[in-house]
Amino acid sequence: MKRSDGITVLSVYHFLVAALSVLGVCASLGVLLIFIFSQEWYQADAYVVLGLAAVLSFIVMIAHAAAGWALFKMLEWGRWLSIALGVLSLLLFPVGTIVGGVTIWYLLQPAVKDSFLAPGIAEKE
Numbered sequence: 001m002k003r004s005d006g007i008t009v010l011s012v013y014h015f016l017v018a019a020l021s022v023l024g025v026c027a028s029l030g031v032l033l034i035f036i037f038s039q040e041w042y043q044a045d046a047y048v049v050l051g052l053a054a055v056l057s058f059i060v061m062i063a064h065a066a067a068g069w070a071l072f073k074m075l076e077w078g079r080w081l082s083i084a085l086g087v088l089s090l091l092l093f094p095v096g097t098i099v100g101g102v103t104i105w106y107l108l109q110p111a112v113k114d115s116f117l118a119p120g121i122a123e124k125e
Helices: 005-037 044-072 076-089 095-107 110-114
Strands: none
């Protein structure tokens, strides 16, 4: 089954967002370590915020990496995960709104929808 150029672009986009999320995890943990080693123990709120930022970035990384991989393999659940991530990115005005809207629009096209493998199907005829 041949993957369309649009699906390939979306897959690469998800892999790039996952890579940027790795940077977010590293930055959050790095600043957290700086706070810990500077012995600024009275800033407990900063620990919580940085820890939550690291966890959120990790979750975003896993979700985008999974969506990129599944789109690359043309799996139906990857299309739905990408649509869900597109819905969430609508909140990130203005660029996320545009990217999310285009992603949702493209993945809901009948021709694109029909090109994906349903779960349990080895290959599309």
